[in-house]
Amino acid sequence: MEEVRACVKMEGIVQGVGFRPFVYGLAQRHGLRGWVLNDERGVRIEAEGEKDKVHGFLSGLSSPPSLAMIIKTAVAYLPPLGYNSFEIRNSKEGEDRFAFISPDIAICNDCLEELFNPQDRRFNYPFINCTNCGPRFTIIKDIPYDRENTTMSGFRLCPSCSKEYNDPSNRRFHAQPNACPHCGPTLKLFSGSGEKIATHNPIRETAKLLMMGKIVAIKGLGGFHLACDATREDVVSRLRKRKGRKDKPFALMCRDLDVIQGICLLDHMSRRLLEGKERPIVILPKKTVATVAPSAAPFQKTFGVMLPYTPLHHLLFAKGAPILVMTSGNVSDEPIVFKDNEAFVRLRRVADFFLVHNREIHTRCDDSVIKPLNGSITFLRRARGFAPLPIKLNRDGKSILGCGADIKNTFCLTKGRFAFLSQHIGDMENFETMRSFGEGVELFKRLFRIEPECVVHDLHPDYLSTRYAMGLALPRIGVQHHFAHALSCMAEYGSKGPALAIVFDGTGYGEDGAVWGGEFLGVTINGYERFGHLRYIPLPGGDMAVREPWRMAAAYLERVYGNLDGLHIPFVKRLDLERWSQIRLAIRNKINSPLCSSMGRLFDAVSALLGVRGTINYEGQAAIELEQMAEKAETGEYPFKILEEKGMLIINPDPIIEAIIKDIRSGEGPFIISARFHNSIARVISRMAKRIRLAAGLSDVFLSGGVFQNHYLLAKVLDILKEDGFRVYTHQKVPPNDGGISLGQAFYALYIKGD
Structure with a gap:
């Protein structure tokens, strides 16, 4: 039988995920000789033997371990060299060291079984892990991904763990966070004042405290959570008050899928997301009868739920309540706390107790949030479980840094054909978030060996992300906010255009100095043409109008009716007319009232008109609650006008406002009105x-912007555009909100700057 030697190069997430032992075992089963090693780009393999067996081996490489992600495979055939056996060789480092980093992954079934097995040496050990699960991104400091380059470097392996670590047949072979009760991290319980609680079982004690109604700050994979019993209204309300989070829904962690099924409606996609190795928070419809405290998710028809994803979580649920509030450990508007000393300072007025471990978190990382829709998904937040997985682009090019926007910030660094989008950073409103942004950029540069040759930023001159870019000694490119939104979606599909991008959001700095947000753009990778937009209206008080939607409602009524005095509707009766007259004067004098084409602000206005939300406590609240109340069975619509001014299509929503007022006066319910508006x-x-298709021949449509997180609207739009014969593309890999903008910025510069 003819013998051959296959030389294989594989790139992707193939280090630290049990890939070399997998290759070793595969080669043994096929009776092959040769070697496998990690190099600066991934894994290299040489395997020789009978031709059919080599082909079988290569076929088996396509079914790698669950955490591996193969991005590129190259195979060359050469004459055999006469290897005697198959072996795992030491890593080879080149000048351009570069490897993909795995995200943090939920505990696997094998580890879970050992965790609850009284005969296992890791029985009840809250830091059990293997090459198939556990911390990765949040503990790594540098590459190569070896123990000394992680926060596990201070924990010396005991003989038993060392034996596992060095055994290619063991699933803990080169598992860098490998540990056991004798040599690994430990837990301690502290009071709110920082005094250590004497207990032999901190987890059991914490479970008791939670059932007693206490709030506990729990250190996890990427930061602290604030946890409490989700079934107790008094406790959840207390957490809201202490955290300064008036209405924004809390995330819930449930013991198992059966518990979730008791409070939420589940379908196949939801189950798959909940049980996936990433374990995101999934937004699901509430059941009408739920045991959860009303203040856990007020004014909502949905819960954000997740399953336990660390051994610690599973042990807590084995000894305690079936549903816990598990919300980010921060005070509102600050980033998640991830350092012990900061937790004791910043959370001391919120938490009654602290459950802390001594495995350092190197990089903070929030929970990811996903909203499923008809077999697809929308990321609301991309973080744990997904970052820093690369997004493959359709071209090679220079290394670019995209700085994103100031709300829901992420940054993006490119190298070759790959875009490395950061985890969710947060709103750039304070020093702590800005520091997190800067430290994150430096970490990604170090991990992925990237030295950006160009920096891209939003056009808004006052964004902190823009100022960061301005402070770098690099060539700079400013990219319009909504163009970047469009490109972020196009980058996911490798599209260079031409296409129609429909970008609806709250605010974005327009090239004419106005606030844009209801945009129809003809887009190619080289630039855009603004085909149409929502009719401009003053934004009364600037940013105040974002926090107080009643201002937008009054502005629309003022434009449609001229005077609010004769409008006998509940909204006007609630309105402080004297205050409004002062604001109206400011509008007429063009004081702090920029023109605005924002679709998000129109949603806010309608929400306020219906009495849903006149002021908000978190971003998007008015529009979110308006969506929640829409009656799905309603098919009615309101009239509107499309005008043309100097070749620009202008959407005039004034007839919609008039029709809504007519419905309000006739006693129509808000659920019907909301649906008709959508x-x-x-x-x-x-x-x-x-x-636009008739004029410009564009049949590919990309939808982006935070408004398209509204799944009632998105489902309607997808149906109607597909009926109209359009090819419609939505975000699947990055959020449609500002969390995806950095990808669009980098994608643009990749083409503009060339190779």
Whole structure:
């Protein structure tokens, strides 16, 4: 039988995930000789033997370990060299060391079984892990991904763990966080004042405290959570008050899928997301009868739920309550706390107790949040379980840094054909978030060996992300906010255009100095043409109008009716007319009232008109609650106008406002009005898209911007545009909100700057 030697190079997430032992075992089963090693790009393999067996071996490489992600495979055939056996060789480092880093991954079934096995030496050990699960991204300091380059470097392996670590047949072979009760991290319980609680079982004691109604700050993979019993209204309300989080829903962690099924409606996609190795928070419809405290998710028809993803979580649920509030350990508007000393300072007024471990978190990382829709998903936040997985681009090029926007910030660094999008950083409103941003950029540069040759930023001159870019000694490119939104979606699909991008959001700095946000753009990778937008309206008080949607409602009524005095509707009765007259004067004098084409602000206005939300406590609250109340069975729509001014299509929503007021006066319910409004916006999109297709021949449509997190609207738009014959593309890999903008910025510069 003819013998051959296959030389294989594989790139992707193939280090630290049990890939070399997998290759070793595969070669043994096929009776092959040769070697496997980690190099600066991934894994290299040489395998020789009978031709059919080599082919079988190569076929088996396509079913790698669960955490591996193969991005590129190259195979060359050469004459055999006469190897005697197959072996795992030491890593080889080149000048351009570069490896993909695995995200943190939920505990695997094998480790979970050992965790609850009284005969296992890791029985009840809250830091059990193997090459198939556990911390990765949050503990790594540098590459190569070896123990000394992680926060596990201070924990010396005991003989038993060392034996596992060096045994290619063991699933803990080169598992860098490998540990046991004799040599690994430990837990301690502290009071709110920082005094150590004497207990032999901190987890059991914590479970008791939670059932007693206490709030506990629990150190996890990427930071601290604030936990409490989700079934007790008094406790959840107390957490809200202490955290300064008035209405924004809390995330819930449930013991198992059966518990989730008791409070939420589940489908196949939801189950798959919940049980996936990433373990994100999944937004699901509430059941009408739920045991959860009302203040856990007030004014919502949904819960954000997740399953336990660390051994510690599973041990807590084995000894305690079936549903816990598990919200980010921070005070509102600050980033998640991830250092012990900071936790004791910043969370001392929130938490009654602290459950802390001594495995350092090197990089903070929030929980990811996903909203499923008809077999697809929308990321609301991309972080744990997904970052720093690369997004493959459709071209090679210079290394770029995209700085993103100031709300829901992420940054993006590119290398070759790969874009490395950071985890969710947060809103750039304070020094701590800005520091997290800067430290994150430096970490990614170090891990992925990237030295950016160009920096890209938003056009808004006051964004802190823009100022950061301005402070770098690099060539700079400013990219318009909504163009970057469009490109972020196009980058996911490798599209260079031409295409129609429909970008709806709250605010974005426009090239004419106005606040944009209801945009229809003809887009190619080289630039965009603004085909149409929502009719401009003053933004009364600037940023105050974002926090107080009643201002937008009054502005629309003022434009439609001229005077609010004769409008006998509940909204006007609630309005402080004297205050409004002062604001109206400021509008007329063009004081702090920039023109605005924002679709998000129109949603805010309608929410306020219906009495849903006149002021907000968190971003997007008015529009979110308006979506929640829409009656899905309603098919009615309101009229609108599309005008043309100097070749620009202008959507005039004033007839929609008039029709809403007419419905309010006739006693129509807010659930019906909300649905009709949503239906009308979907129809607006359809009409605009058809007119633009007729004029410019664009049939590919990309949807982006935070408004398309609204799944009632998104589902309507997808249906109607597909009926109209459009090819429609939505975000699947990055959020449609500002969390995806850095990808769009980097994608643009990759083409503009060339090779």
